[in-house]
Amino acid sequence: MVTPEDIKGWIEQGIDDCTVEIEGDGQHFYATVISPAFSGKNRVQQHQLVYQVLGDRMKEQIHALSMQTMSPEEHAARAG
Amino acid sequence: MDAQDKIKTQIEDNDVMLYMKGSAMFPQCGFSGRAVEILKACGADFETVDVLSNPDIREGIKQFSNWPTIPQLYIKGEFIGGSDIMLELYQNGELQDKINALKAG
Numbered sequence: 490m491v492t493p494e495d496i497k498g499w500i501e502q503g504i505d506d507c508t509v510e511i512e513g514d515g516q517h518f519y520a521t522v523i524s525p526a527f528s529g530k531n532r533v534q535q536h537q538l539v540y541q542v543l544g545d546r547m548k549e550q551i552h553a554l555s556m557q558t559m560s561p562e563e564h565a566a567r568a569g
Numbered sequence: 570m571d572a573q574d575k576i577k578t579q580i581e582d583n584d585v586m587l588y589m590k591g592s593a594m595f596p597q598c599g600f601s602g603r604a605v606e607i608l609k610a611c612g613a614d615f616e617t618v619d620v621l622s623n624p625d626i627r628e629g630i631k632q633f634s635n636w637p638t639i640p641q642l643y644i645k646g647e648f649i650g651g652s653d654i655m656l657e658l659y660q661n662g663e664l665q666d667k668i669n670a671l672k673a674g
Binding site: 532533536540547553554555556557 | 599600635636637638648649650651652653654657
């Protein structure tokens with residue numbers, strides 16, 4: 490079974506300097522990903538980057554993944 | 570007509586097109602259900618395609634949008650995103666603006 494730690498590891502391997510928080514129960518996962526790799530990209534492109542990193546795992550192992558993505562600038566604006 | 574051509578026609582012919590699991594009346598997945606609720610809350614007139622009963626579209630739309638999950642929303646032929654992005658755009662009002670713009674136009 491896939492654990493939140495697995496998904497965290499996969500995303501961290503594939504995206505530079507990212508901060509990943511994941512919660513989940515093996516079926517549904519909720520990810521928050523912050524990375525400078527997202528700067529200048531719109532939300533669709535940001536999610537596409539995460540999906541690309543997860544690749545075929547999205548088909549086979551991960552049943553449901555909700556995510557929130559943001560660049561460090563977007564994160565700072567939100568926190569501020 | 571192959572799946573890619575079908576999808577192109579569907580998103581051209583329908584201003585608000587939702588690819589989902591199940592129907593608007595009976596969604597077969599929580600994320601698709603949420604997408605329907607959001608569009609209803611915006612007062613949108615929308616069409617849906619049930620990917621569960623259209624396996625060619627189910628695979629085709631993933632390729633078409635470069636997006637591996639369902640639901641997927643198109644407005645005026647533009648890919649808007651999946652259910653997480655729909656929720657964000659609903660909460661910040663952008664989705665409502667897009668729907669209002671369609672009605673005004």
